[in-house]
Amino acid sequence: MGVRLCCGDHSGMMMAPRRLTFLLIIGFVWESQLVVCREVTLPTGPLYRVAGFPLSLPCTVSGFEGPRTQDFEWFLYKEGAGSLQIGVVSTRDQGFPYTPFQGRVRSGEVRVERDSGDQARLVIQRLRPDDQGRYECYTPSTDSRYQGSYSASVVVKVIQDTLLITHSRILSGQPVMEGTELQLTCAASVQSAQHTHVSVTFGVRGSTDSGSLGHNLREIISLDRELRVTPGRGGSYEKRYTDGEITLEKKSGDGGRDLYVMKMSVLAPEDSGSYFCEAAQWILDPSGQWERIAQRTMELGNLSVQPLADSLSVSVVPVGEVSLQPGSPLSLTCQVLGAGWWNRSALLVQWMRRGPSGGVEVEVARMGPDGVVSWGDDTSRGGGGSMEKEADGRFSLRRFSAHPADAGVYRCAVSVYAGRPSPEPSSPATLTQRSDGVTVSLRSKDVSVSAVVVLPRRPLLKRGSTVTLLCNVSVMTTGPAQVEVQWLQRKEDPDEKEETPSEDTKGSVLATLTYDGMSRIYSNGSDLSVDRISAGTYRLRIFSALEGDQGYYQCQAEVWTQDPHGGWYSTGTKTESAMVRVYLYARVADLLLIPLVVGVSSALFVGVVIIATVTCCFMKRLARQRSQIRK
Structure with missing residues (x-):
């Protein structure tokens, strides 16, 4: 079982004869499995605590027999009073407290808070200077034998409250615009003979989603006892701190007080609420654990942040409609x-x-x-x-x-x-x-335009020849006008049954002749050119046409006119021609490439026809000659 042996048990065992010693050892081993040693522990002292603030002393008992839930009793031994006990509070006896503590126990200011069956803590809600002394935690025995320690004690020193906190100004409660900067300053100081640290926290009892002030408390940012800045975990404070929108700085102030300045560079509607500054005094106990021994909160006033959406307005002048001449x-x-x-x-x-x-x-x-x-x-x-x-x-x-x-x-x-x-x-x-x-x-000019694509009559188009297409454009308007012409091609689809594609089927742009005479070629295949050969005639030429140049062609015309300042602009009036088909026939050289079998068959057939014709004609001539001789 690994049970610890208690002092004083079986002290005469080594003086017995060997046989008796052997028997005693066996009995001792068997007995040690049953013997338990009670032990009571308290924090290591002395503990320095501040008058007016809580004292909490956890007491733990272990190694006991009996029920799991143990009773605890606390005594106070004041300095200079020797061994005089003052009963403070007990878990089993309501009449246990002595006169100095009876009223405080009845009011709950002095009480026992149980953490578990084997651990309870003495809580004094507001320490008094005369509460200083040595506190003993005693656990009444529930063991079959009285072995081990049944109490422990710790010295508590009650020091004066010197924690001070002030502010520079109070929030007025007047609404401020979203995005406004907020700066709050607190001053805190401690005058103590003991080595203590101060931490400062800025927080807000924030507004709820409905906009009304609620009771939810949120820490915005803190400077802890080791001068580390920590953003609050609620809301968006961590991200805003990382982005530099929330800062906390410690500065030296007048009268030995330290100034703590919090800045929120961009207020949001959810920052509405009641703001406060909290300062805490910390001390390092002999156990190596930091304890907060004093705390004071200063209210800084209410803040109402008005959402930007409630005040922002965007408008355009003039309003309604604007009508202009080009x-x-x-x-x-x-x-x-x-x-x-x-x-x-x-x-x-x-x-x-x-x-x-x-x-x-x-x-x-x-x-x-x-x-x-x-x-x-x-x-x-x-x-x-x-x-x-x-x-x-x-x-x-x-x-x-x-x-x-x-x-x-x-x-x-x-x-x-x-x-x-x-x-x-x-x-x-x-x-x-x-x-x-x-x-x-x-209010644009009245403009009308029409366009027709023409494929000039000429010998059959063959692969490798130059294909020429003409776009005849007619424009009716007042004042100067120019035309920008685009040429488009839609390649033939072998599976398409119609002779010409529907008009809503658009082709790809091959080339453009702009209104100011600039040509733009977009085709990456055959060599192309576009130009204007007369007032209303625009030409597209495809040099050394290939099989891929077959298909349907059309032109689009857009009318440009001149404004009073001499600048040219598009009137927005456009038209497109109907499609014309371009088909390329094979060249003569291609026709001479007749397969050998077809050539031989054709030659034999021609030879038979020639022989038959010649024979027939010769026989007829010979017959005529014979008839003339007979006559």
Whole structure:
């Protein structure tokens, strides 16, 4: 069983004769399996505790016989009183406490708290200076024999409470905007002859999800007794501490007090609540364990954080609809109100446009948090314009010469990075809000256009020859106009039964002749060229055509016109021709490659025909000659 032997047991065993010694040893071994030695333990002293704060003394008993639940009794031996016992409290006798403790025991200020059957602790809720002395924990015997130790004692020193905590200001309770910075300062000090440390914690009795103040307590950040900063585990405090949004710093203050400054650089709505600062005094007990011996809390007031969504508004000026002539300037202004703290909150402002007939919304331009402007799609980038920050909360978009491609519904989208003047590119915005749309329309000229593809008549097209296609375009409009022509090809599908594909089947773009005469070739196969050979005739040539050039061809025409400033722009008027088929015949050299068997068969057949014809003609001539001789 490994039971420990108690002192004084079987002390005369070594003086007996050998036989008796042998018998005694056997009896001792058998008896030692049954003997248990009671032992009572308390923390190692002396223990220094602060007047006015709790004392907790755990007492443990082991090696006992009898029931698992043991009784405990505490006595106090005051300094200078010799062996005079003062009964403090007992687990089995309600009349046990002596007069100095009777009232305190009845009120619960002095009590026993049982941790288990063999462990209980003496708790004095508020220590008094005269509670100092030597405390004894005694366990009444339940053993068959009186062996071991039945009590233990520890000296408790009660020192004066010198922990002080103050604050620099109290929160007013007035609502503040989301993203605002909060700074709170506490001063704490301890004057003690013993070596003690101080820890400071800032916390909040936070608001519930419904927005009302609740009783849930959350630690925001702490500076522990070893000067280590630790963020609170509730909510998002750990991440915000890692991101540098929550800090705690210790500074030297006046009068020997240390200042503890907490900063929350970006307040969020969930930070609403009642704030407090807590200072604790710690001492290292002889057992090597740190114990908190004093604690004091200072209320710092209530804080209400107003969500950014409740105050932020984004609008565009002018409102409703803007109607312009082509070439006129376009100016729109995005107004942002309610973001506040312009020098502390970065903004991402985007201008978005959706076409007059709907479709996908595209980004026209954006101004990032760093003030850099970038343009969206190719149409926006090439249209000529600017985006500027006119003042805090005012962002303009200008087009120097508006064209039909600029028509559509414009919106301003604003993303606010509350409390972060320089957010990381990957940082999410606190809030994004979009304005109502303003419709921009342009009164364009009446334009009509038609296009026809022509395959000029000529000898049969053969592989390797040049294929020429003409696109005849007719435009009706007022003022100057130019045409941009695209050539498209749809290759033949061997499985397609129709002679020509349906009109909604689009081909791939081969080449483009822009309105200003620039040619763009997209084909990676045959050698191509496009040009304009007359006012309304555009030509596509395919040199050394191959079998892959067979298929259906069509042209598309788009009309461009000139604005009052001399700039050219697309009217948006387009048309496409019907498809024409290009088929390539085999060359003469290819036709001469006749298989040998076919050639031989053909030669024999021709020879027989010739011989038969010659024989027939010769016999007829001979017959005529014979008839003439007879006459």
